[in-house]
Amino acid sequence: MRPLAPVLVLGAAAAALQGCGGERPEGPSVVLVIVDTLRADRLGCYGGPEDVSPELDALASESIVFEDVLAPCSWTRPSIAGLVTGLHPRGLGIFKEAGDALPATTRTLAQELGAAGWNTFGITANPNINTCFGFDRGFDTYIDSDVVFEFMDRGDAQETYAFGHVTLPRSRRVLRRALEWAADHGDAPGFLQVDLMEVHERERQLRPEFRERFEGEPDQGYLAAVAQVSHDVGRFVADLRALEGWTDALVVVTSDHGEALDGDHAAVVVKPHGDLLYETQLQVPLILSRPGTLDARRIPDRVRLIDVMPTVLELCGLRPSPDLHGVSLAGLLTGTSLPDLPEVFVAETAWREREKLAAYAAEWRYVENRDGHPGTDPVELQAAGGAEDGAATNRLEQHPEIAADLARHLADWERRHPRVESTEGEALGAPARQQLEAIGYGGD
Ligand SMILES: [Zn+2]
Structure with missing residues (x-):
């Protein structure tokens, strides 16, 4: 992922604070x-x-x-x-x-x-x-x-x-x-x-x-x-x-x-x-x-x-x-x-042994359970806001076309939002970081 650009400040009054440190925003x-x-x-x-x-x-x-x-x-x-x-x-x-x-x-x-x-x-x-x-x-x-x-x-x-x-x-x-x-x-x-x-x-x-x-x-x-x-x-x-x-x-x-x-x-x-x-x-x-x-x-x-x-x-x-x-x-x-x-909102969890992605449309909740979670189906389609009982409330068979549409949405979202590698092991521990900051390195 490329680094984010710094925010731009809107308005003359706010603009005045840039470059004149200490001005009250x-x-x-x-x-x-x-x-x-x-x-x-x-x-x-x-x-x-x-x-x-x-x-x-x-x-x-x-x-x-x-x-x-x-x-x-x-x-x-x-x-x-x-x-x-x-x-x-x-x-x-x-x-x-x-x-x-x-x-x-x-x-x-x-x-x-x-x-x-x-x-x-x-x-x-x-x-x-x-x-x-x-x-x-x-x-x-x-x-x-x-x-x-x-x-x-x-x-x-x-x-x-x-x-x-x-x-x-x-x-x-x-x-x-x-x-x-x-x-x-x-x-x-x-x-x-x-x-x-x-x-x-x-x-x-x-x-x-x-x-x-x-x-x-x-x-x-x-x-x-x-x-x-x-x-x-x-x-x-x-x-x-x-x-x-x-x-x-x-x-x-x-x-x-x-x-x-x-x-x-x-x-x-x-x-x-x-x-x-x-x-x-x-x-x-x-x-x-x-x-x-x-x-x-x-x-x-x-x-x-x-x-x-x-x-x-x-x-x-x-x-x-x-x-x-x-x-x-x-x-x-x-x-x-x-x-x-x-149109479609996405959520994800990958903690512990979990591996799931969900796509929420106005009327439907579509979940891919990629973790073999007991009681769930690998692919679930349920009424948004409706019962949440995993495989027991799965309506995939009744509405395969809606599920297919949301599956495409999800696949497209995953393509556009590739997983970034964890920074585990790269980030310094807090004491080390504080020590570096104290001598002028690290920090923001
Ligand atoms: Zn919490």
Whole structure:
């Protein structure tokens, strides 16, 4: 893949900042909240139960709500890589957990905003996007998850933990640290990115006041965790907007992937995410809030998580690179133009033993399971939004012509988006990189 061209800055005021370092840029501060593992349909504002997420529902009521958003992959690292670069994960070579990292040639949202004058701060509770995988790139300050699971160790972790045996940094702590930074950086536009693991971890991280919520209901722990994180994010946004310099911030709330819950495709699910390419694991919320500037509305058009990065850049007065796979949705927000979205949306997962590609058309979900996944067929055609029970709900025989058409789409997409080799083994470990940066090498 060729390196992406740097973004061009739009407008006279913004243009003035280029070449005169230190000038305050004109765009808004931006907050990107990634609630890990949050599927859209468990939020009240996405048709879920009304009493689960009142704070996020209230935020959504004054925001732009994208009703149908697909992640490019169903597990964290490829999906967040797509979110922050506007590229399909296969264009980044991010497939596997062991070491696949963001390639040095790729520009992240933080890099683009930082280069245009924004102060930048990132913090993650999920070690999947720690510094060792390149996700710190472009941030003035980036705080890693202090928990590194054994399978993520690249030889530079001081201590590793078995999955499920530790408590990850809690949302309140992550958000408090983000607020502290924001309070100290209200004098110029800032970009603040947080990743929260409460919903991913659920029962392990519930506070007493949320632990008993939804007792007896299906998916109790999941709903209680969504309620807790909704409460925390709602408080965070209110506190942030009370800070000098942040009242007018663009707040984006989304997730990296969904989650299979009790009763979902029980015949086929092995892992609750990363495992399948059905809507339960791919459909995420996307809420954009900037009261007074962005009028509240709901947008039913299907869009992609990889469209977020170019959208945010355009809303900041910057022009996204035309080489991105994602497109800016800014015209859709304001009703002024339609983005050039594809007819068929593609998702992919290749983690662990999985090897799947999916093509989503308006009415149909077409999946190629190239991994011999028990309970699935090698080729599946199912009604989009309909049952997700693998081979049991396959309608390939009834509609072979539709499947053939989507198979062609997928083959064509694969040709146009060749897999990039993983950067595993090329990227330096964090301590080595920090040492090089300290003496003037590496970095951005
Ligand atoms: Zn995740």
